[in-house]
Amino acid sequence: xxxxxxxxxxxxxxxxxxxxxxxxxxxxxxxxxxxxxxxxxxxxxxxxxxxxxxxxxxxxxxxxxxxxxxxxxxxxxxxxxxxxxxxxxxxxxxxxxxxxxxxxxxxxxxxxxxxxxxxxxxxxxxxxxxxxxxxxxxxxxxxxxxxxxxxxxxxxxxxxxxxxxxxxxxxxxxxxxxxxxxxxxxxxxxxxxxxxxxxxxxxxxxxxxxxxxxxxxxxxxxxxxxxxxxxxxxxxxxxxxxxxxxxxxxxx
Numbered sequence: 001x002x003x004x005x006x007x008x009x010x011x012x013x014x015x016x017x018x019x020x021x022x023x024x025x026x027x028x029x030x031x032x033x034x035x036x037x038x039x040x041x042x043x044x045x046x047x048x049x050x051x052x053x054x055x056x057x058x059x060x061x062x063x064x065x066x067x068x069x070x071x072x073x074x075x076x077x078x079x080x081x082x083x084x085x086x087x088x089x090x091x092x093x094x095x096x097x098x099x100x101x102x103x104x105x106x107x108x109x110x111x112x113x114x115x116x117x118x119x120x121x122x123x124x125x126x127x128x129x130x131x132x133x134x135x136x137x138x139x140x141x142x143x144x145x146x147x148x149x150x151x152x153x154x155x156x157x158x159x160x161x162x163x164x165x166x167x168x169x170x171x172x173x174x175x176x177x178x179x180x181x182x183x184x185x186x187x188x189x190x191x192x193x194x195x196x197x198x199x200x201x202x203x204x205x206x207x208x209x210x211x212x213x214x215x216x217x218x219x220x221x222x223x224x225x226x227x228x229x230x231x232x233x234x235x236x237x238x239x240x241x242x243x244x245x246x247x248x249x250x251x252x
Contacts, residue, residue, distance in 0.1 A: 002113070002209045004048070009072035013049050015207025023055035025190035030106065031059060033186070033247050034133055040103040043067060043127060045092055045120075046110025050077030050085070056106065057084030065102070067095055092120030097127045105134040111170075112138060112163050113209075121177035125250050134179060134248040140167040143185065145241045149203060152222035159213045170246055179248040187242040197234035200226050 002008055018026070034040060039062030044053045047066030057064040064082075067090040068074040074087050090096040092107075092114045105124050114120040124134050139145075141164045150157045165173075171181040194202070204223060211219060 002212050004070035005072045008207065008209070008212070009070055009076070011205040011207045012073065013076060015202050015205030016049075016051070018051045019192050022190055022192050023052060026052060026188070027055045027059040029188045029190060030056075030104075030135055033135060034060070034104050035131075038062070041065075041101065043095070043097065043102045043105045043124075045095070045105055045107050045124065046113060047077060047087065048073045048110075050080065050087070052106070052108055053077060053085050053087075054080065054082040057082050060104070062103070065097060067091075067097075091115075092117075092123060095123045095127050099126050100129045100132075101127050103129055103132050105132070106137070107134065108137045109139075111136055112165075117165075118173050118177060121173055121179060121248075124248075125178045128250040130250055131252040132250045134250075136170065136174075136246040136248060137188075137243060138170070138246070139164045140170065140185065140244055142166045142168075143244055147241065148239055149199070149226070152226045153210075153214055153218055155214055155218055156210050159210050163209070163213075167244075167246070174246070174248050178250070180251055182247040186245040186247060188245060189240060189242045191240050191243070193240050194238055195234060196236040196238055197230045199238050200230035 038060065040060040041062040042056045042060055042064045044056060044064060044066045047053045047068045050066055053064055053066040064085045066077060066085060066087040068087065069089065069091045074089060078087055088096050093116050105128060111117065128134060141161050144161050167185055174181040
């Protein structure tokens with residue numbers, strides 16, 4: 001488990017911030033899989049520093065709840081209040097909302113942090129209204145992207161793959177929880193194009209949980225080589241990776 005009340009909580013905004021344009025692209029992509037009617041009430045489960053939470057309120061025009069267990073992350077989110085957003089202390093396994101209280105649930109890179117994924121999905125089903133949709137934006141162990149920065153940190157590929165479950169395992173958990181998963185994974189491209197220097201500056205904060213599991217000497221040597229390359233070729237355009245998402249529905 002990663003302690004987001006500690007170092008990770010202090011660097012998350014700098015290392016994992018999302019631009020307004022990216023928020024617009026993400027929420028536009030989410031809207032494709034949600035009902036057209038407005039307003040929609042939304043739960044941002046594992047909302048962290050509120051990177052997407054206010055954008056969900058603006059897009060879907062209903063009440064948005066950001067549920068986050070880390071006090072530090074939640075406090076950072078509350079520094080930018082939005083009239084349509086309420087932040088709550090809570091966890092996936094015990095969501096502090098009534099049954100059938102939201103039209104949609106977003107799990108944005110939070111599912112792999114759930115101590116009990118099955119119970120978390122059961123809670124997602126409970127708070128969804130019949131016909132409601134859960135958007136599971138996560139990585140899948142059998143669909144991992146070949147990230148360019150793995151060349152600097154050779155252990156990272158294996159660490160990342162071990163952090164996630166396979167697509168079929170996620171689908172099976174959803175079915176067991178009473179949710180209906182889509183047959184295919186959705187791919188979304190919403191990330192901002194960045195140069196090698198920009199990539200280095202973001203990753204140097206070590207705001208990815210991957211770095212919590214790498215040997216210290218590998219981190220040190222990897223960032224040293226990374227810094228040299230960023231200094232030598234700062235404006236090189238880096239790849240933009242598509243993101244995977246599974247769409248889950250509570251049966252009517």
